[in-house]
Amino acid sequence: MLTDRKPIKIHEAIEAVLEFAKEGEIEYIPIEESDNRILKASIKADHDIPPFDRSPLDGFAVRAEDTVSASSANPIELEVIETVGAGGLSNSIPQKGQAIRIMTGAKMPEGTDAIVMFELTKEIERNGKTFVSISRKFNPGDNISFQGEETRSGDVLVEAGRQVEPGVKALLATFGYSKVPVAKKPTIGVYATGTELLDVHEELKPGKIRNSNSYMISSQISKAGAIPKYFGKLVDDFDRCFEAVKNALEEVDVLITTGGVSVGDFDYLPAIYEKLGANVLFNKVGMRPGSVTTVAEYNGKLLFGLSGNPSACFVGFELFVRPWVQIFLGSKKPHLQMVHGELKSDFPKANPFVRFIRSKMTIESGKVFAEPVGLDKSGVVTSLANSDALVVLPGGTRGFQKGDTVTILLLNGEGGTAIFKEKRS
Numbered sequence: 001m002l003t004d005r006k007p008i009k010i011h012e013a014i015e016a017v018l019e020f021a022k023e024g025e026i027e028y029i030p031i032e033e034s035d036n037r038i039l040k041a042s043i044k045a046d047h048d049i050p051p052f053d054r055s056p057l058d059g060f061a062v063r064a065e066d067t068v069s070a071s072s073a074n075p076i077e078l079e080v081i082e083t084v085g086a087g088g089l090s091n092s093i094p095q096k097g098q099a100i101r102i103m104t105g106a107k108m109p110e111g112t113d114a115i116v117m118f119e120l121t122k123e124i125e126r127n128g129k130t131f132v133s134i135s136r137k138f139n140p141g142d143n144i145s146f147q148g149e150e151t152r153s154g155d156v157l158v159e160a161g162r163q164v165e166p167g168v169k170a171l172l173a174t175f176g177y178s179k180v181p182v183a184k185k186p187t188i189g190v191y192a193t194g195t196e197l198l199d200v201h202e203e204l205k206p207g208k209i210r211n212s213n214s215y216m217i218s219s220q221i222s223k224a225g226a227i228p229k230y231f232g233k234l235v236d237d238f239d240r241c242f243e244a245v246k247n248a249l250e251e252v253d254v255l256i257t258t259g260g261v262s263v264g265d266f267d268y269l270p271a272i273y274e275k276l277g278a279n280v281l282f283n284k285v286g287m288r289p290g291s292v293t294t295v296a297e298y299n300g301k302l303l304f305g306l307s308g309n310p311s312a313c314f315v316g317f318e319l320f321v322r323p324w325v326q327i328f329l330g331s332k333k334p335h336l337q338m339v340h341g342e343l344k345s346d347f348p349k350a351n352p353f354v355r356f357i358r359s360k361m362t363i364e365s366g367k368v369f370a371e372p373v374g375l376d377k378s379g380v381v382t383s384l385a386n387s388d389a390l391v392v393l394p395g396g397t398r399g400f401q402k403g404d405t406v407t408i409l410l411l412n413g414e415g416g417t418a419i420f421k422e423k424r425s
């Protein structure tokens with residue numbers, strides 16, 4: 001067993017993984033299924049918005065010149081010759097002294113050049129005809145929503161690499177994208193290793209625990225935008241694990257294993273990588289939790305050997321696997337978003353290595369705070385349910401106090417452009 005492992009820096013490990021990053025192919029999917037997918041092409045306006053001059057009000061389309069002499073002392077009357085609703089078109093061209101009743105969104109009738117809202121008018125019925133009384137002057141162009149005033153044909157409205165959110169979806173629909181060009185999702189295989197693991201439906205037995213990692217990791221894979229393919233759990237048996245890993249690799253873009261990656265007698269992943277002839281990028285990282293995270297490459301495919309300890313497994317995924325997925329999808333912000341904020345409680349433990357503390361982020365009076373949650377050990381699972389951020393405490397430090405400014409990595413949200421880089425180690 002290889003026990004003299006040399007830890008590398010976190011950013012070096014991330015960079016080593018991203019040497020094997022590649023962008024996936026494009027696929028066209030129905031707009032209804034495009035939520036949260038990443039656009040592979042920018043959205044370009046292929047027509048003006050609005051596409052025609054239209055009324056922004058319910059009222060009357062008039063010839064402005066007819067209103068020149070109108071005042072409250074001297075209102076003018078125009079004959080209403082037609083009514084047009086949104087989606088309809090006028091059939092007549094108003095002549096001097098005539099107007100068209102018009103609704104919001106309807107195309108401006110030919111021959112009219114101003115809109116007067118209902119509230120500024122009075123309607124009069126006389127001799128079977130309808131007239132509208134107007135008591136002020138309107139200028140040509142008053143209250144018209146002009147063609148192209150919002151967007152011109154040819155304008156790029158959303159860049160490739162953006163996620164489809166409700167506002168983006170509105171544009172996709174506006175420009176007729178019934179099929180949306182998005183990045184094809186990579187498939188990421190998951191094997192949980194460990195003779196101690198029970199299935200979720202099984203009763204606890206002495207010495208055994210339920211397998212939580214594969215569910216957690218599958219969920220992290222989906223959240224990162226990829227497709228999880230869970231192959232099952234494996235007992236710690238070299239030959240069975242070797243065959244399983246080798247075969248699974250053929251079916252996926254990336255393979256994650258959890259557990260069996262440290263220096264124990266039954267930690268077989270390092271020997272499996274060796275027998276495979278895989279190129280091990282690193283097998284120890286200067287961080288806690290997740291120090292045993294090992295990444296290997298075989299025929300251009302990455303094998304992530306994440307720790308069996310749930311918190312270490314979680315952090316290993318977020319730091320190393322997530323950016324690979326995000327780049328595959330074409331995201332321009334593949335890393336966890338980094339902010340600075342105030343520590344909400346003391347953290348007295350010394351940190352020989354950089355420490356990622358599961359934390360809850362809050363914003364109070366416009367200031368960012370982070371509060372460590374739960375027990376800070378790599379085997380802990382409960383704190384994960386209550387964290388939405390990782391507080392990063394630098395290595396070589398003797399603990400931190402409430403009120404100290406710290407770096408915080410956000411687990412939710414749109415991601416960031418910068419790779420986390422430790423200042424000291």
Ligand SMILES: Nc1nc2c(c(=O)[nH]1)N[C@H]1C(S)=C(S)[C@@H](COP(=O)(O)OP(=O)(O)OC[C@H]3O[C@@H](n4cnc5c(N)ncnc54)[C@H](O)[C@@H]3O)O[C@H]1N2
Nearest residue numbers: 192194211212213214259260261262267307308309312378
């Ligand atoms: N002599 C040393 N021992 C250990 C070292 C070391 O440097 N020297 N590192 C420790 C650290 S740090 C970690 S982290 C763990 C990593 O161990 P492995 O990745 O080999 O994982 P396992 O040994 O298989 O399991 C560790 C732990 O996690 C539990 N586990 C495993 N799989 C699951 C799962 N699917 N769901 C929930 N929990 C799981 C397992 O039962 C163990 O308790 O090594 C330390 N040892």
Ligand code: MOO
Nearest residue numbers: 290291292312378
């Ligand atoms: O790899 Mo272990 O999680 O450092 O804590």
Ligand SMILES: [Mg+2]
Nearest residue numbers: 260262264267
């Ligand atoms: Mg182990």
